Amino acid sequence: xxxxxxxxxxxxxxxxxxxxxxxxxxxxxxxxxxxxxxxxxxxxxxxxxxxxxxxxxxxxxxxxxxxxxxxxxxxxxxxxxxxxxxxxxxxxxxxxxxxxxxxxxxxxxxxxxxxxxxxxxxxxxxxxxxxxxxxxxxxxxxxxxxxxxxxxxxxxxxxxxxxxxxxxxxxxxxxxxxxxxxxxxxxxxxxxxxxxxxxxxxxxxxxxxxxxxxxxxxxxxxxxxxxxxxxxxxxxxxxxxxxxxxxxxxxxxxxxxxxxxxxxxxxxxxxxxxxxxxxxxxxxxxxxxxxxxxxxxxxxxxxxxxxxxxxxxxxxxxxxxxxxxxxxxxxx
Numbered sequence: 204x205x206x207x208x209x210x211x212x213x214x215x216x217x218x219x220x221x222x223x224x225x226x227x228x229x230x231x232x233x234x235x236x237x238x239x240x241x242x243x244x245x246x247x248x249x250x251x252x253x254x255x256x257x258x259x260x261x262x263x264x265x266x267x268x269x270x271x272x273x274x275x276x277x278x279x280x281x282x283x284x285x286x287x288x289x290x291x292x293x294x295x296x297x298x299x300x301x302x303x304x305x306x307x308x309x310x311x312x313x314x315x316x317x318x319x320x321x322x323x324x325x326x327x328x329x330x331x332x333x334x335x336x337x338x339x340x341x342x343x344x345x346x347x348x349x350x351x352x353x354x355x356x357x358x359x360x361x362x363x364x365x366x367x368x369x370x371x372x373x374x375x376x377x378x379x380x381x382x383x384x385x386x387x388x389x390x391x392x393x394x395x396x397x398x399x400x401x402x403x404x405x406x407x408x409x410x411x412x413x414x415x416x417x418x419x420x421x422x423x424x425x426x427x428x429x430x431x432x433x434x435x436x437x438x439x440x441x442x443x444x445x446x447x448x449x450x451x452x453x454x455x456x457x458x459x460x461x462x463x464x465x466x467x468x469x470x471x472x473x474x475x476x477x478x479x480x481x482x483x484x485x486x487x488x489x490x491x492x493x494x495x496x497x498x499x500x501x502x503x504x505x506x507x508x509x510x511x512x513x514x515x516x517x518x519x520x521x522x523x524x525x526x527x528x529x530x531x532x533x534x535x
Contacts, residue, residue, distance in 0.1 A: 239275060245272070246299065252267065254296075260284060278305060291313045321362060324376065326486065327358070327486075328356075330356060331448045333481065344369065345368040346369065359484070378487075382398050393490075404426070406486070408482065408489055409480055409483060411438075419489045424496075424498050432472065434471070436468055439479055440468040498512060500517075505525065
């Protein structure tokens with residue numbers, strides 16, 4: 204009997220069927236992975252994640268899994284690896300929105316738009332105080348070698364990122380640009396002739412009041428006194444002379460007003476030898492644009508503010524009222 208041979212077209216059909224099945228399976232895998240990659244993520248709230256420098260993709264994926272930001276791990280890992288995006292992931296601290304998909308997260312890590320933090324330097328903070336604030340911030344890096352000169356920094360709110368250098372952030376706080384803008388409109392009738400002198404006066408204004416509306420009035424008092432050759436008699440200058448920019452540790456004592464330091468404006472005429480703090484924009488502006496008042500004196504009024512007077516007689520009456528208020532409050 205003749206030998207039977209398999210027909211070629213049957214073999215081809217079998218191969219085609221196997222190939223089609225393989226392609227279909229691959230297509231299903233791709234579709235499933237795509238679904239997992241683009242669907243909303245499992246995190247129910249915004250989450251901060253920190254990608255370290257040099258972290259491999261596997262570690263990044265593990266970290267995202269541990270933080271509950273992605274699921275499953277494989278779809279994120281393989282999509283990032285196959286697409287070449289793994290090499291584009293940037294180190295930094297990121298804020299991942301709630302329900303962010305794996306695609307969203309990968310895009311965030313590739314763009315490198317890291318989380319911005321706010322650091323507020325209160326007005327009137329000394330340069331020593333500013334360095335303490337920076338050194339105590341755990342998100343910043345690097346050391347501060349030298350404390351900047353008093354009055355050279357501009358207290359306000361600064362944006363920074365985790366890992367930023369303390370020294371460079373300190374450089375950003377320099378107030379020279381703002382001061383130059385004020386100097387451009389300088390009124391030559393004012394009793395100061397340099398930017399440093401203006402900063403000295405502003406630092407005293409800053410330390411004398413916490414009431415914004417009073418700054419221009421207190422500036423006027425100091426400027427009026429300078430014009431008349433009167434001693435400025437500012438308590439904060441005495442405190443600075445005693446503590447050298449650090450906290451005094453107690454309320455200023457009457458006996459300390461007689462302590463002779465270069466900064467004591469009860470003893471010395473004119474301005475102290477330098478600023479006693481870093482004044483904010485409002486205090487600096489007040490010195491260049493003081494209130495049109497003839498006041499020469501001010502004393503606390505018991506409400507957190509001050510009462511102003513143009514004559515010593517009126518001022519003494521205000522002092523009596525203040526001491527009566529202190530007595531009623533049980534203060535010495």
